[in-house]
Amino acid sequence: MRIPSDHPRAESLETREKLIEQYAKGVVTQAGLIAHGRGEAFDYLLGEKTTSSALKAIEAGAAAMLLAEKPVISVNGNVAALVAEDIVKLSQVTEAKVEVNLFYRSPDRERAIGKLLERAGAREILGIGKNASARIKELSSERRRVDPAGIYVADVVLVPLEDGDRTQALVKMGKKVIAVDLNPLSRTAQKASITIVDNIVRAAPKLTEAAEKLKREDRKKCQRILTDFNNRKNLDESINLISQKLSKLAKKQKGFTLGRKRLEL
Ligand code: ATP
Ligand code: MG
Numbered sequence: 001m002r003i004p005s006d007h008p009r010a011e012s013l014e015t016r017e018k019l020i021e022q023y024a025k026g027v028v029t030q031a032g033l034i035a036h037g038r039g040e041a042f043d044y045l046l047g048e049k050t051t052s053s054a055l056k057a058i059e060a061g062a063a064a065m066l067l068a069e070k071p072v073i074s075v076n077g078n079v080a081a082l083v084a085e086d087i088v089k090l091s092q093v094t095e096a097k098v099e100v101n102l103f104y105r106s107p108d109r110e111r112a113i114g115k116l117l118e119r120a121g122a123r124e125i126l127g128i129g130k131n132a133s134a135r136i137k138e139l140s141s142e143r144r145r146v147d148p149a150g151i152y153v154a155d156v157v158l159v160p161l162e163d164g165d166r167t168q169a170l171v172k173m174g175k176k177v178i179a180v181d182l183n184p185l186s187r188t189a190q191k192a193s194i195t196i197v198d199n200i201v202r203a204a205p206k207l208t209e210a211a212e213k214l215k216r217e218d219r220k221k222c223q224r225i226l227t228d229f230n231n232r233k234n235l236d237e238s239i240n241l242i243s244q245k246l247s248k249l250a251k252k253q254k255g256f257t258l259g260r261k262r263l264e265l
Pocket of ligand 2: 162163164165
């Protein structure tokens with residue numbers, strides 16, 4: 001469906017359309033559509049823009065990927081549907097591998113996501129078919145299947161829109177996990193090493209931009225950014241922002257109700 005560009009929620013509707021289109025092609029699952037809805041609700045509360053705390057986490061994420069020896073970007077259906085090209089670009093700038101990792105795995109879905117990534121310019125895509133032969137033993141879902149040349153041996157893994165169990169398992173394996181999750185309260189957000197509380201649609205190009213900029217600088221700059229970054233503090237900033245926004249709205253609402261009552265008197 002074509003969304004009129006002057007629609008006040010055009011951007012959000014276009015994002016939905018992309019997911020619906022890729023749902024029809026077997027890239028996105030029904031559960032993926034629901035997960036997006038949960039993300040949207042938090043995005044609304046965050047003002048649908050990249051906050052200054054998110055920007056700090058993006059910079060730290062880019063620094064961690066540049067310093068990594070074996071960085072990997074984990075891609076699921078929603079990520080492929082929304083930001084395939086940005087992911088390919090980020091992988092080129094940071095020399096990270098791209099691996100397909102799915103909760104609902106099927107050969108058809110793997111192929112559909114692989115095709116989408118290839119069309120976006122990816123040359124090597126890990127985690128498809130027999131290549132997903134290693135197992136994360138702490139997990140029982142299909143997400144435990146990983147590529148022995150990718151996530152299994154990675155030191156830094158970018159996991160946009162991840163499930164909490166796997167984030168925890170990857171951290172337990174000693175990996176630095178960078179999450180992109182609009183819900184600062186999710187297990188993923190809470191357990192990751194670096195949590196970017198932002199919409200992947202905005203965060204993915206910003207991560208590439210940050211990596212391009214930092215790549216031109218001394219490695220020490222990246223190290224400094226990482227030492228100065230405190231994920232707990234950064235997450236608390238996002239939670240506080242939502243809380244302040246809600247308090248302000250509640251006050252406004254109270255004024256409105258009182259106003260009406262006065263009118264009724
Ligand atoms: P967890 O398993 O970490 O506790 P959850 O079970 O609440 O989280 P999942 O369905 O496992 O949620 O993961 C989806 C997550 O992705 C949600 O936290 C949701 O907020 C987030 N999300 C969905 N769409 C986007 C998006 N476009 N950008 C960023 N985050 C998103
Ligand atoms: Mg979950």
